[in-house]
Amino acid sequence: MLFLYGPILLAPLFSVNDSIFATFPLKGFTLRHYAEMANNTGLLKALRNSLIVAASSSLIATAVSVPAAIALTRYKLRGSGLIMTAMSAPLVIPSIIFGVALLIIILRFLDLELTLWTIGASHVFISIPFAMTVLMSRLEGFDKSLEEASRDLGEGAWMTFLRVTLPLAMSGIVSSLLLCFVTSFDEFVLAFFLSGTETTLPVYLFGQLRFPNKLPGMLALGTTILMFSALIVILAEILRRRGVQSNSPGAV
Amino acid sequence: MVQRRPEWLTGYSLLSPAIIIMAVMMVTPLLAMVALSFWTQQGFELDRSFTLANYFALVEPSSEPTYWMGIPFPLTYPVPAILLIKSLAMSLAITLAVIALAYPMAYFLAFHVRGQKALWLVLLTIPFWTSYLLRVFAWKIMLGFNGAINSGLKSLGVLTEPLSFLLYNPLAVMITLVHAWVAFAVLPIFVSLDKIDRSYLEAATDLGDSRLRRFLQVTLPLSAPGTIGAALLVFIPTVGDYVTPTLVGGPSGTMIGNLIQELFLKQNNAPLGAAVSITMMVTIGVIVTLFLWLIGFRRLRSRAR
Numbered sequence: 001m002l003f004l005y006g007p008i009l010l011a012p013l014f015s016v017n018d019s020i021f022a023t024f025p026l027k028g029f030t031l032r033h034y035a036e037m038a039n040n041t042g043l044l045k046a047l048r049n050s051l052i053v054a055a056s057s058s059l060i061a062t063a064v065s066v067p068a069a070i071a072l073t074r075y076k077l078r079g080s081g082l083i084m085t086a087m088s089a090p091l092v093i094p095s096i097i098f099g100v101a102l103l104i105i106i107l108r109f110l111d112l113e114l115t116l117w118t119i120g121a122s123h124v125f126i127s128i129p130f131a132m133t134v135l136m137s138r139l140e141g142f143d144k145s146l147e148e149a150s151r152d153l154g155e156g157a158w159m160t161f162l163r164v165t166l167p168l169a170m171s172g173i174v175s176s177l178l179l180c181f182v183t184s185f186d187e188f189v190l191a192f193f194l195s196g197t198e199t200t201l202p203v204y205l206f207g208q209l210r211f212p213n214k215l216p217g218m219l220a221l222g223t224t225i226l227m228f229s230a231l232i233v234i235l236a237e238i239l240r241r242r243g244v245q246s247n248s249p250g251a252v
Numbered sequence: 253m254v255q256r257r258p259e260w261l262t263g264y265s266l267l268s269p270a271i272i273i274m275a276v277m278m279v280t281p282l283l284a285m286v287a288l289s290f291w292t293q294q295g296f297e298l299d300r301s302f303t304l305a306n307y308f309a310l311v312e313p314s315s316e317p318t319y320w321m322g323i324p325f326p327l328t329y330p331v332p333a334i335l336l337i338k339s340l341a342m343s344l345a346i347t348l349a350v351i352a353l354a355y356p357m358a359y360f361l362a363f364h365v366r367g368q369k370a371l372w373l374v375l376l377t378i379p380f381w382t383s384y385l386l387r388v389f390a391w392k393i394m395l396g397f398n399g400a401i402n403s404g405l406k407s408l409g410v411l412t413e414p415l416s417f418l419l420y421n422p423l424a425v426m427i428t429l430v431h432a433w434v435a436f437a438v439l440p441i442f443v444s445l446d447k448i449d450r451s452y453l454e455a456a457t458d459l460g461d462s463r464l465r466r467f468l469q470v471t472l473p474l475s476a477p478g479t480i481g482a483a484l485l486v487f488i489p490t491v492g493d494y495v496t497p498t499l500v501g502g503p504s505g506t507m508i509g510n511l512i513q514e515l516f517l518k519q520n521n522a523p524l525g526a527a528v529s530i531t532m533m534v535t536i537g538v539i540v541t542l543f544l545w546l547i548g549f550r551r552l553r554s555r556a557r
Contacts, residue, residue, distance in 0.1 A: 010390050068270035075263030083267065087274055092485065094492025096509045097529050100516040101281030104288065108298070108522075125277035128270060157262075186383040189494060202385050209389060209499075222386045229382050237374050 012223040033220035043221065046204035050185055053116055053200055057123035058180035062173060064124075065131035070165065072132075073139040074147075088129045098122065099193035106194070114196030122190040127180035134179060134240070138172025139165075175236035182229050182236075201225065288526035298523070306527035332511060332528050336535060339491050339508040342426055347487040349430045351479060354437035361438070362445035373442065380435035388499050391428040395419040395500065420502025428496050437482040444478025445471070480547070484540060491536055508532055 037043060072080050090098070102122060106112050146168070150160040166173075188202040195203050205221060208214045289306055292299040310332050317324035320334045327333055361372055379387070394401055395418040418424065448471065456466040494509035501507070508528070515525030 010393050064269040064273060067266035071263045071266035075259055075266075077260060077263045077267075083271065086278075087270070089278060092488040093533070094489050094494070094509060096492055096494040096512055097285065097533070098278070098281050100512060100522075100525065100529070101285050102277075104516070104522055105281060105284050109284065122277065125273060128274060132270075186385075188383075188385045202383060206385060222383065222389070226382050226386060230378050233378055234374065237370075241370065 012219075012226070033216045034224075036217055037220055037224070040217070043201075043204065046199055046201045049116055049198050050201040053120045053123060053191075054181045054184040057120045057127055057184045058177050060120075061124045061127035061131045061180045062135075062176045065128055065135050065176065066169070066173060069132055069135035069139055070161075073136055074144075084132075087132055090126050091129050095126070095189040096193075098125075099190050102190070103193045114194055116195075116198050116200075118194045118196075119191045119200060120184075122194055123184040123187055126187065126190065127183050130179050130183055131176040134176040134236075135169070135172050138169055138175075138240070142168050171239045175240045178232050178236035178239075182232050186225070186229060285526045285529055288523050289530050291523045293521050293523050296520075306524050307531070309524065310527060310531060332508070332531070335506065335508045335511050336532060338422075339532075340535070340539070342422060342507065343487050343490040346426050346429045346433070346490050347483050349426070350433050350437045350486045351441075351483055353430070353434050354441055354482065355479065357434075358438045358441035358445055361442050362448075369446075373439070376438050377435050384432060385495060387432050388428055388496050391424065391431065392419065392500050395424055395427075419500060420505060422501070422505045424500045424502075425497050425505045425507070428500050429490050429493060432496070433486045433490065437486055440478040440482040440485065441475065442478075444475045444481075448474045480544075488536055488540065492532060 071077065072084065077083075099122075102118070103114075106114065106118055112118070147160055147164050150164045151157075155163065185200075186202060187200075188206065191200045191203050192206065199207070201221075205218055208218050288298075290302050290304070292301075292303055292305060309329055310327075312328040313326055314328040314330075315326070317326040318330040318334070319325070320330075320338070323337075325333055357376065361369060361376075365372055401418060452470050452474070453466060456470050461469065491507075492509045492512070493507060494513055497505050497507045497510050501510075512525050512529050512532075515521050515528060
């Protein structure tokens, strides 16, 4: 636990230290690095870009993963094992491969410009495995007889989906949205290769880290991102848990 | 009653948006890589006639071998081969260290924590979800010349001169990567340990096995699939890691991912970079397949069910 958290907690520690060097002994407590962040236009612009990219890519990734997860859990399909393996491939193939390959395709083959769209598209793709994992475990978790009952009572497939499946899967959908959002918000390698003039927050952070005098400000930024991500992950987990509990008899 | 469409058609049409995105974003880059690796770079233009020159450049023999760690590489352009071997060796060490750290954690969680298991799991996985860049950078602060370890030990009076061997070497890369992946590896190991039917363990104890024997004969084999899965999940992506060697590796800590980036962006030789990428992926694929075949992975997995 100490090994896991120790290094990460250095960032918050030095971000409130009243010195431009990240060294011991600590000087004194200050919040000025945080106050300076609010006036940094470059940072705010990168933050805005990151929020746009993360929000849209998590929405799209979840929107295409919901039907896909339903198909893989509710229908007997040939090749579904293969499809699932292929979908988790982005988790193991080094993202630098996709980074450089997509860069070449966009610049050389398609002759397009690098924009936030190119980053967003690549983030949709790396978020899908996470969305699928969360959604499939949620869909496998609840009682299928509820859906069958709805069909037996004469509802069509669409109404069953809207009135039974969707509400029951809602906690999974929200936690998928949150996890995809964090995945995109923190992603660096693809954004680094695929960003043109507009960058996202991690790429901005990477660029600023070269200047030693900007270090405490960047640590303050890092700490903010850290808390924000941790909060979202915890929220996603709580939602997922609540979903599982509502399956118990009597709750429905 | 509305006429029902055949089930498979509905199923595949529900899957199609996700599959189309995955195909466009995953298969096209890979195909482009393969195609590129058979072309050549002529100034700013690509010569699209088929050639094996890029692959030949990677294995072209030379009479004067280049030595790395005492191993001779009799090649004209030995950098890719050396970096590939180096990256594979580093990843192997990283994987072993990750498993050595993650297995006890998962074991503790599966067998010694009562009740709050989910809370512990979340606590363990939060570091994995926090910014990768930030975690790598935290180690840079930690190990640097004026970093936390050096300045901390100095202010405690343990050191008079800072230790300069901490940052910018392969070891720093390995420590950082181990840290980055431990949390990720705990999950699959935990799942396979948690699944073990406790009555097997009781049976082993009743039949007179010692704790160590019980662990070696029952627990370890039954948790092998999850552990091997975790090992692969760590090994495969770390070979091609790019961020960590860039930030904490220094000149001696570079890995194959840095070479790929350099060939594509700085040296403007995408075809050679593509050939290096393909070679890397094929090598990893061959190693993983061989490994799984050697240990009889299918047998292990069917036994654990």
